[in-house]
Amino acid sequence: MSKKIRLGILGGGSDSLIGILHRIASAMHDKYQIVGGVFNVNHADSLAFAKSIDLPSHRVYKDLDTLVDKELKLPQSERMQVVSVLTPNFLHFPMAKKLLENGFNVICEKPMTTTIEEAKILQKTLQNTKSVFAVTYTYTGYPMVRQMREMVLSGAIGKIQKVDAQYYQGWINPIIHDAKQRSSIWRLDPDKSGISCCLGDIGTHAFNMIEYVSDLKIESVLSDLNFVYKDNKMDVDATVLLRLNKQAKGVICTSQIATGEENSFIVKIYGDKAGLRWEQENPNYLFLMEEGKALQVLKPGHTYNSELALDGTKLPPGHPEGIFDAMGNIYKGVAKAVSNEPYNPAEFPTILDGTRGMNFIEKAVESHHKGNIWIKIENT
Template sequence: MSAKIRLGILGGGGDSLIGVLHRVASAMYDQYEIVGGVFNPNYDDNLAFANKIGIPTDRIYTDFETMIAEETKLPESQRMQVVSVLTPNFLHFPMAKTLLENGFHVICEKPMTTTYDEAKIIKKLVQENESIFAVTYTYTGYPMIRQMRKMITSGAIGKIQKIDARYYQGWINPIIHDKSKRSSTWRLDPKKSGISCCIGDIGTHAFDMVEFVTGKHVSKILADLNYLYDDNQMDIDGTILIRLDENTKGVIRASQIATGEENGLAIRVYGDKGGLKWEQENPNYLYHLEDGTPLRVLKPGHEYNTELSLDGTKLPPGHPEGIFDSMGNIYKGVAKAIKGEAYDHAEFPTVIDGTRGMDFIEKAVDSHKKGNVWVDIDK
């Protein structure tokens, strides 16, 4: 019998970028074996895709319900141990809930659910069942983001004074100005995507990144969102002021109409002794600023980095590591947790991060609708 963790996958078939990302990440450290799942809603397409990627078809199921029924009949030593949920947002909650109730660990794409109430139900189930639950805020797996976290939480830049998180994309710009297109994409359909498009899709990444690198919780937010058209129910741009513990302040800027932008996630944190800044499109460079000292550029793979950063570095210095490696580090951390091995709690985002992300999304929309007022994020 294989010593690898038995992994099932829901969604991610066809030409899905997310599907490729998760499959490659799961293979990166030789910790997982994909044993089956439901990649596509159409069974013939499902089988064809399994054959294409070389997965045996005996555990490729017609639908999610059949997968649960058949997998739970198998002996504990054969059934799937963990299932990755890569479906559109509205399916995350019912699938994750059923998986947890039937004893599976879960790796879930973000946002974790479509409502904060659903997220709290998932959180309760995880805690009651002592399950492993990861939410793929992928960018937390980058070695230099892990380095940034350790430097900030160890006091390398002193007391935090200012935070600036930005996530700019332009992909929805060609869609939003065409009424037929903006009425047909699932990202702008609240029944499938939840109450938010931009903040729910990418703003929540920036929010999680703020809390991850600082080790602090956002306590209050004030949001000003942009919808562009009266018939569009979903935000596609927004600016959110944030307050953290100890009255530290900052801003989260997110947009899907930043024309020409590709995947511009960036974060800057300034303390009273120095600052750190990082950009996702150039992820191997962490910039360390101090008054009266030349700018320093830290890169992965060097001995001056922390153990957490080095653990997530697979290549010698000078060899670029990217988003596949970042997701692979998250899968690696989940594997340690499933196997009962020691791991750093920064190795993968948990159900707590997913729940706080849903609270952030709802509170941002609430703040905007109430006239751009301060609202509290639950502790």
């Protein structure tokens, strides 16, 4: 019997952008074995996909209810231990809740739910279990993001004065300007995506990243959203001013109509001693900026990096690692938790991060609709 963690997957089939990322990440550190799941709402398509990746068909189920029922009838030594939820946003909450209620550990895509109320229900559900719950804010898995966090915590840049996160994409441009397309995709459908498109999809990454690297809490927000067309109910561009604890201030700029941009996620944090900058499209470089000194460039794999950063680095210096590796580090952290091994809490985002992400989305949308006013974020 394999000692690997038995992994099930919901969603992530052949037409899924995110599915291959999770499958490769789970295999990366030899900690998991995919044993089955529900890969598509159409059972025949799910079976065909399972066959294409060489999975046996007997644990490819028609729906989640069947999965839970059948898996719980298996001996504990055989049943799925962790289930990854890779479905559209509106399914995250009911699926995660049912899995937790039946004793499964959960890895959930973001945003964790579609409302803050759902997020709080999940928190309470988790409290009544011994399960592990992770939210895939993937970028926290990059070694140099982890190095950024450790340098801030060590006081290397001094007292934080300003934080700045910019996340620009242009992918929705062809869709938003076509009336038929913008009324048909799930990301612009509030019933499936929740109350936000841009903030819910990429703004929540920026929010989480700022709190992760700064170890501060965003306490209130003032936002201005852009919908482009009156018949479009979902934001596709957003600017959010931030007030954090310890007198720090900042801004989050996110857009899916930034023409020509691919996945430009840039995080900057400025202290009274120095500043740090990281760019997702060049993830192996962390820039240290100090007044009157030459710009320093830190790279992964070197002994000058922190233990947390080095633990997330698989290769020697000079061998680039990327998004698959970042997600792999999150799966690696969850594996440690599930196996009751020692781990750093910064190795994977938790349900608390997911709840704060939903809090941010709702308060930012509320700020816009109330006339661009400051709205406090609950301390969840």
